[in-house]
Amino acid sequence: MAMALSSLQVLLFSLLLAASAMAFPAQQPAMGRVRWQVDRINRRGPSLGLVMSYVDEDTALQASGYFTPWRVLPFVDLYGRRFHIGSIRGVNVIYALTGQRRLNAAVTVQTLIDVFSMSGIVHYGTAGSSNDSMSFGDVSVPKLVAYTGAWTWKKFKSPKESSTELSFGEYNTPNGDSAWFKIAEQLKVKLERCNDTFCLPTTPQVVYGLKGASADMFLDNAEYRKFLFREFRVSTVDEESAAVVMTTTSPGVPVIVFRGVSDLAGNMVVNKPDEPGIY
Secondary structure (H helix, E strand, C coil), X not given: CHHHHHHHHHHHHHHHHHHHHHHHHHHHHHHHHHHHHHXXXXXXXXXXXXXXXXXXXXXXXXXXXXXXXXXXXXXXXXXXXXXXXXXXXXXXXXXXXXXXXXHHHHHHHHHHHHHCCXXXXXXXXXXXXXXXXXXXXXXXXXXXXXXXXXXXXXXCCCCCCCCCCCCHHHHCCCCCCCHHHHHHHHXXXXXXXXXXXXXXXXXXXXXXXXXXXXXXXXXXXXXXXXXXXXXXXXXXXXXXXXXXXXXXXXXXXXXXXXXXXXXXXXXXXXXXXXXXXXX
């Protein structure tokens, strides 16, 4: 038995060596090309990273005309994602579509800060509102963001005790009063109430300093929405912001989040459960 296992190990090891020797030459040119592309991009100097989750948010950026692709190298494909290289009003920018939920957002942001020379990350997108005082179209620039998707559930009708122990202040690292947040507070932005096809009930506002929450689920439950606001004063809910903030703040990369209210969480009427809401 021992000799048979030993022979099997030798055979497997030999096969792995042979497979590696065959695969490496084919991979080398592609790997070298990507390294050259990344090096060429980083020689431009630090870039601002833009990350968004939905295709519609990517489309809005392209349609705005603000983003100018870099003629030398307009994009690079890396780890299954396309990183668009360009500028906005003379500032170097690299933007990428993350896809939905925490894992996709974290992987995309980690790639940006590990591979490229980044001056900071701006994350924007839509969110559900858990604060009844916020209206469709309002934009939240949260001061604090938490992950609220993992809970230890108690047995039905178990004795009541304090189970909502999340304290935003205890996890506020770094301090929410970042330089970028302070700059954002000073911006004078006037949002439009109507576009070519639709008018909002009221003129939207930019609101600073609220709390946001993320979880790997599309929140379509009114009672859970009310719970988040009642217990934690969470005003917006999404699936990515907490991952973006955690990934950037760990190595000390500046970050700021903008989330536009697209629906009242748990009050979906027109849209399907897997759609982001009313834009």
